[in-house]
Amino acid sequence: MEELIYRDRRGTNCSKWNHYGNQFQHENLMGLWVADMDFAAAQCVRDALQRHVSFGVFGYDVTPESYYDAFVRWEKTYHNYDVARAWIRYSPGVVAAFNWFIQMMTVPGDAVLIQSPVYYPFANAVRENHRTLVESELVNTNGVYTIDFADFEQKIREHHVKVFLMCSPHNPVGRVWTRQELKRLLDICRENGVFVISDEIHQDFTFAGHVHIPAATVGSYDDMLVTLTAPSKTFNLAGLKNSVIIIPDDTIRKKYDDYVAVLHVASGNSFGVVAAEAAYRGGRAWLGQVLETVYGNYQLLVSSLRDTLPQVVVSPLEGTYLAWLDFGAYLRPEQLPDYIEGRCGLAMDYGAWFGGASACHVRMNLATCRENIAQAAKALADHL
Ligand SMILES: Cc1ncc(COP(=O)(O)O)c(C=O)c1O
Structure with missing residues (x-):
């Protein structure tokens, strides 16, 4: 079975881990925002691109x-x-x-x-x-x-x-x-x-x-x-x-x-x-690995938060690889950035960006390795 390869993307020009623009007030955050994945593309994709590069003509x-x-x-x-x-x-x-x-x-x-x-x-x-x-x-x-x-x-x-x-x-x-x-x-x-x-x-x-x-x-x-x-x-x-x-x-x-x-x-x-x-x-088999990993990450997040922060509401993940978390029981909207970035060291999309009654929400990207999700869940619990 094709292995899903996690890449540490720090220092690679990617938006998610490196270039926060003016979205966040802190640096060196764990990248759990922008919706792309920390996984190398499927082997079949990398092979096809390698062949294209080897041919060397890009007219x-x-x-x-x-x-x-x-x-x-x-x-x-x-x-x-x-x-x-x-x-x-x-x-x-x-x-x-x-x-x-x-x-x-x-x-x-x-x-x-x-x-x-x-x-x-x-x-x-x-x-x-x-x-x-x-x-x-x-x-x-x-x-x-x-x-x-x-x-x-x-x-x-x-x-x-x-x-x-x-x-x-x-x-x-x-x-x-x-x-x-x-x-x-x-x-x-x-x-x-x-x-x-x-x-x-x-x-x-x-x-x-x-x-x-x-x-x-x-x-x-x-x-x-x-x-x-x-x-x-x-x-x-x-x-x-x-x-x-x-x-x-x-x-x-x-x-x-x-x-x-x-x-x-x-x-x-x-x-x-x-x-x-x-x-x-x-790429279907590779996608299967991704789906399994993402859902496993979601389940880990849900079970960790259930134990540590039981009043955080996690929306059921029917689709997408993005978890939607409501911290309204614990925090006021203006307290979120200091908690999420300053204390937990995480970059997530703030609910306020999405409109609606979401000022106490954050969106967490689950398309990363299990360790990152475990670390993020622990940070959320430790710093509230
Ligand atoms: C609903 C939705 N549409 C579009 C995009 C981005 O599309 P593109 O990169 O093709 O412009 C995203 C990325 O997160 C998305 O969630």
């Missing part, structure tokens, strides 16, 4: 059909989504793509809805493109998050929402939306003429029997929905900047093609394509 290239075949097969095999080759487009990142779709499908001032708390580039994309941010907050019941459908519909009607930017599975609350939940959301969007951007970048991280359902497969929504996904989270390839945009509708696809024609970014760099194809073909 202009075209994306081979075999790349598309590999992705189509992956979606069919693991998500039961029949993606036609012709629907697939490139973007250098999922964040770039949802910004572009906001620009394509709305004009300044138009309302875009998100479900907070949610991955903070969602709100940034709305604000930075000068659209109106509308939030339908998820309902938190002792760490389990659900959708307030009445609020969702009311906000859409009240603000004449044009676009719903959906996160599925949901970062940071760890929900894997059910078919029923997705259908209800999409039917409300259909009735109100709302275009849906479905960010499914975490599609391959599901646990404990939860199954990711691509939004596009729950009904006939092709004329109002695009799906954004990528090998970047699944196979830890974020630095290679290769994402997959699925646009089943001809008119929307034409719009996208016209948009990227002006940007001159219709395809990416060859390393991203080589790595993605190799991963989709041969």
Whole structure:
């Protein structure tokens, strides 16, 4: 069986461990924030990249059909989504793509809805493109998050929402939306003429029997929905900047093609394509190791905190590799940074960044070695 290789990434230019920018007030923190993994990519990916490097010519290239075949097969095999080759487009990142779709499908001032708390580039994309941010907050019941459908519909009607930017599975609350939940959301969007951007970048991280359902497969929504996904989270390839945009509708696809024609970014760099194809073909066993490790880390975290800090609420990890912890029983929001960074020496994403009633939350990245999670759990217990 392929071994999962943990790498100490300190001193390697990675954002997670080294370059904190102005997000944190301390240095030399354990990197448990940004959503990438501390594991070397699958052997098949490293081999394919080695071959590419050995050949040594990195001129202009075209994306081979075999790349598309590999992705189509992956979606069919693991998500039961029949993606036609012709629907697939490139973007250098999922964040770039949802910004572009906001620009394509709305004009300044138009309302875009998100479900907070949610991955903070969602709100940034709305604000930075000068659209109106509308939030339908998820309902938190002792760490389990659900959708307030009445609020969702009311906000859409009240603000004449044009676009719903959906996160599925949901970062940071760890929900894997059910078919029923997705259908209800999409039917409300259909009735109100709302275009849906479905960010499914975490599609391959599901646990404990939860199954990711691509939004596009729950009904006939092709004329109002695009799906954004990528090998970047699944196979830890974020630095290679290769994402997959699925646009089943001809008119929307034409719009996208016209948009990227002006940007001159219709395809990416060859390393991203080589790595993605190799991963989709041969990376399943490696991903299996990752899933096992992540879930083991989650269980360790839950059991440690249950013993030491029983009032910390850890949301059930249905999907993603990100744990969502509520310290509200112990701390006020303004006390969090000193505790998390100053005393525990940890870099985690603060709940306040994600919007909603999350000021006492932190998000912990579980895609690291067991020792780091054990050390972090101990630090949290020792310093509160
Ligand atoms: C929901 C979600 N979308 C997008 C991204 C990042 O995508 P990319 O690196 O392809 O821009 C992340 C990374 O954490 C994410 O959680």
